[in-house]
């Protein structure tokens with residue numbers, strides 16, 4: 001099935017497009033202020049694609065008609081180009097920072113410029129073009145619809161714990177975990193110039209960031225307000241020139257949005273690390289040449305000792321578990337698809353997400369999963385990928 005359905009567009013996108021012609025480059029530079037429009041160069045054409053709610057669209061342009069095409073993309077109804085006009089699938093050998101045609105790897109992250117997720121995306125793929133997305137779901141979709149090549153999304157933090165939304169989305173979507181990256185999160189209290197700590201009544205940030213600074217913010221007597229991301233909080237405070245409101249975000253976000261740093265390292269523990277997952281449409285081929293980790297999700301029949309039995313399949317083979325997360329689904333069944341039911345929905349009461357220290361190329365891991373399959377009611381391998389052993 002083509003990722004872009006042929007459909008007529010019904011309403012203009014609320015995006016701003018500026019096209020700047022360059023005297024030295026055949027192609028104009030295109031700035032699009034919308035995380036949902038992608039611009040990709042492919043040899044002699046530029047593919048502009050958009051993903052906006054129900055309206056999936058893409059259009060091809062060359063150097064001469066790009067401006068017109070960009071405006072058409074923004075303003076008028078038209079039909080969608082075929083799948084052939086969109087970027088070709090990447091193979092596991094392209095698990096590096098650039099794609100073979102020389103253009104940069106496009107990596108989706110949630111948030112606006114200056115979010116920790118953007119820095120994590122750049123750490124994971126050093127020369128990438130980081131593409132901001134409003135929500136986690138948008139980032140998943142952007143990969144699935146070929147608008148970007150990868151997504152880098154937070155999964156757990158050493159102080160705040162798991163990011164449950166992304167656990168759920170891993171199961172709802174069919175992306176593969178191809179890597180992990182750990183990022184040291186150092187929060188600042190930011191405010192507009194001239195504003196002092198005593199002037200502040202409230203503080204905005206991502207809920208995880210607020211949780212990571214709980215003690216500091218409570219001791220300052222500030223009312224905490226959750227927003228979509230830390231950098232978005234900084235942007236809001238700057239844009240509205242707020243005098244009684246600060247933001248918890250990175251020093252990078254402070255610089256981007258022109259805010260003053262009132263306090264640095266305000267997280268409750270200096271060891272504040274967020275682990276991000278690197279997601280792709282294709283899995284990588286697991287190796288044994290370096291430390292690998294495998295992430296799985298499974299469900300079990302109800303009964304005494306079943307979870308004990310499930311975890312024993314790893315213990316019996318000396319496989320170390322690094323994370324276990326359970327998601328209760330009793331009152332709110334999740335629509336899930338697994339490897340054996342051709343995408344048909346199934347409903348489960350509980351799901352267990354487990355990360356273990358072994359590659360799927362390792363016989364011990366294969367045997368452990370074979371054993372688990374004997375009594376698990378559902379099992380899916382989310383990915384087998386190199387462990388991030390970098391210094392944080």
Ligand SMILES: O=C(O)C(=O)C[C@]1(C(=O)O)C=C[C@@H](O)C=C1
Pocket residue numbers: 110111114115116117118154157163185206208209228229230231274
């Ligand atoms: O808001 C941001 O800057 C993000 O990148 C999101 C996020 C998260 O979801 O946990 C990432 C890292 C920090 O732990 C705080 C927030």
